[in-house]
Amino acid sequence: MSASLPHPLESALRTLADRLPTEAVTTDPDILASYRTDHAPFCPSGAPAALVRPRSSEQVAEVMRIAHEYGVPVVPQAARTGLAGGANAVDGCLLLSVERMNRILDIDTVDQVAHVEAGVVNAVFSRAVAEHGLFYPPDPSSWETSTLGGNAATNAGGLCCVKYGVTGDFVRGLTVVLADGTLLRTGRSTAKGVAGYDLTHLFVGSEGTLGVITEVTVALRPAAERPLTAVAFFPTAAAACAVVPDFMADGARPSLLEFMDRPTMDVVSAYQDLGFPTDAQAMLIAQSDRGESAAGDLERFARIAESHGGQALVAADPAEAELLLQARRLVGIATERLGTYLADDVCVPRRRLIEMIEGLPAIAEQHRVRITTVAHAGDGNVHPHVLFDRNDDDEIQRAHQAFGAIMDLGLALGGTITGEHGVGLLKRDWLAKELGPAGLRIHHHIKAALDPRQILNPGKVLAASAAYRAGDQPLPGGPSRPVVCL
Numbered sequence: 001m002s003a004s005l006p007h008p009l010e011s012a013l014r015t016l017a018d019r020l021p022t023e024a025v026t027t028d029p030d031i032l033a034s035y036r037t038d039h040a041p042f043c044p045s046g047a048p049a050a051l052v053r054p055r056s057s058e059q060v061a062e063v064m065r066i067a068h069e070y071g072v073p074v075v076p077q078a079a080r081t082g083l084a085g086g087a088n089a090v091d092g093c094l095l096l097s098v099e100r101m102n103r104i105l106d107i108d109t110v111d112q113v114a115h116v117e118a119g120v121v122n123a124v125f126s127r128a129v130a131e132h133g134l135f136y137p138p139d140p141s142s143w144e145t146s147t148l149g150g151n152a153a154t155n156a157g158g159l160c161c162v163k164y165g166v167t168g169d170f171v172r173g174l175t176v177v178l179a180d181g182t183l184l185r186t187g188r189s190t191a192k193g194v195a196g197y198d199l200t201h202l203f204v205g206s207e208g209t210l211g212v213i214t215e216v217t218v219a220l221r222p223a224a225e226r227p228l229t230a231v232a233f234f235p236t237a238a239a240a241c242a243v244v245p246d247f248m249a250d251g252a253r254p255s256l257l258e259f260m261d262r263p264t265m266d267v268v269s270a271y272q273d274l275g276f277p278t279d280a281q282a283m284l285i286a287q288s289d290r291g292e293s294a295a296g297d298l299e300r301f302a303r304i305a306e307s308h309g310g311q312a313l314v315a316a317d318p319a320e321a322e323l324l325l326q327a328r329r330l331v332g333i334a335t336e337r338l339g340t341y342l343a344d345d346v347c348v349p350r351r352r353l354i355e356m357i358e359g360l361p362a363i364a365e366q367h368r369v370r371i372t373t374v375a376h377a378g379d380g381n382v383h384p385h386v387l388f389d390r391n392d393d394d395e396i397q398r399a400h401q402a403f404g405a406i407m408d409l410g411l412a413l414g415g416t417i418t419g420e421h422g423v424g425l426l427k428r429d430w431l432a433k434e435l436g437p438a439g440l441r442i443h444h445h446i447k448a449a450l451d452p453r454q455i456l457n458p459g460k461v462l463a464a465s466a467a468y469r470a471g472d473q474p475l476p477g478g479p480s481r482p483v484v485c486l
Contacts, residue, residue: 009049009092012070016052016094019062026051035077035097036089039142041341042390043085043425048075051095057175057183057214063096064212065181073455076208078119078150081142083343084424086154086207086460096212098149105215107132112220113172113189118149118213134220137164140420141332149213155205157420159328162378163255163289164221166420168204175215176203179451189217202446207422208457210450227255227289229321230298232305232312233280237261239308240282241354244377246304247286248350252297256287257378258328261357264335264372264385265327271334274327277311284310284377285324331374340390342403342426346410347381347419356382359409367402369395381419382410404430423461431461 016025026032027050036045049072054060067074073093080087089095101117104125108114109132116125122143126136139158140146146156151167152174158166173187187193187200203211234240240259247257260268262281269276276283284305288297295314302312315321335341348356357373364371370387384406388399407417407430417423417430432440443462447454 008070009072012066012072012094013050015066015070016050016063019066020052020054020059024053024055024059026053032089032095035080035095038077038080038082038085038087038424040083040085040088040424040426041343043088045085045088046091046093048089048093048095051097053097053100055100057101057177060096060098060101060177060212060214061181061183063094063181064177064179067094067455068180068453071453071455073458074212075457076153076212078147078153079121079142079145081140081146081150082154082424083345083421084154084418084426086422086424086457087150088425090458098147098212098214101149101214102147104128107134107220108189109134111189111191112222113217114220115189115215115217116148117215118147118152120148122146122148122151129220130223133223135223136170136218136220137224138167138170140167141329148216148218152204152213152216153206153208154422155420157376157381159256159258159376161376161381161420162257163253168201170218170220171200171204171216172219173217174200174203174213176211176213178211179453179456184211187217205422207424207461209447209461210456212456224255224289225291225294226318227287227321228294228298228315229324230286230301230312230314231324232284232286232302232310233277234282234284234305234308234310235279236309237282237357238354239310240284241357241377242308243284243301243305243310244353245350246308247301248378250300250304252300253288253290254286254297254301254378255289256285257376258285259283259357259373259375259377260285260328260331261373263370264331264374267334267338267372268327268330271330271337272326274323276327280311283327285328287321328374335372335385335387338387340388340399342386342388342399343421344384344386344403344406345381345419345421346384346407346415346417347379348410348413348415350378350380352413352415353377353380353382355413356380356409356415360384360406363402363405363409367398367405369399369402371402371406376419379419380415425460428459428461428463432463 077097098118102119106115140156288294305312375382
């Protein structure tokens, strides 16, 4: 044990080694380096003291009891697929990974619920319930690697949210380990239940700042029909956006409705030529899984798209449908090849989508940066990517200003600074503006009540939370700009 370690941390590590299996704790520098960050590009991270990988809720509780006793910060992690820096290490912390807690404990086909450990991978779980003729709708883009515990902690979204909702809409109960090691079970497995406060959804989306989620009970649906897919290309981005409220107001229930602007189409084309029309300025991809009604949904989509100047095509077979979806799936890979970017995820009401999309080129021009945009258009969740040169200090500054201007625009349109990525480090200084003074004060009170030593994921979600004590200090000031993530 290094003599340079602070005494409480040294004591905590020795106690962990005594109370947990040998393979559960590692201080290997190379392993720690590989676990320091999530997938948020260039967000800051500290130097962790150890990585702890328990295999049960009881072992997690032991870790938290030790951390609470010695005042050691703990950063909960799952698959680290987040995009806001929420799983990034802080100096001297314990990284608490639930990746080895990966058992599907029960699939109940009668009540259509399942009980799983937090480290179960989304795709593995979805395929397992499909074998029982059931369907778990939440489908974040990282579903092949992300876990149900991480999805719950961030309240992850996905492509099918327009019809089915986000992770939290399917979470019925949790097992959570609190900051002092207390094991808490919340919620229910029944279809109905209104006893007491809704503690389950207090922890859903809390990003590991209030407790460590170790088990999740989720609702399931009967297996969906194979979806039908259509695409439409438009002369302007505004025309594409105008289709969305008209289509939804017409009684349609698409299972997917995605938007891509011309700059994004160009980025994808540079990676893989999918034959986009050269004169199209935007595109929409729609799916419907309503069985016999699906064809009618897409006929309405095509009719409304054409009424706004679009050119629509309904896929003739699953292979053609897969090709249409390939364009959307390639956005992330193609954008990463361009280098440095900040990924925004503001969400606005569908009727304000046109104003949001049309406002982005002005922001790009004002701050002299490049912005490419995709959106889960059906639920108003917009993903602008602000691209910049990380070696140009002036351009870095302008990129962050553009990033902040995008959030300002979203709030001005009655939206939110994050629809599915979470706050993490990236947007914590902007949360105060969305919550308002009363909302922010309540957040700090809840944090202080559940984590009085401020050891759980410190510095995430709430700015200056470690220094704040309810009633002792004034509320932090308004946001200035996002955390610099370089």
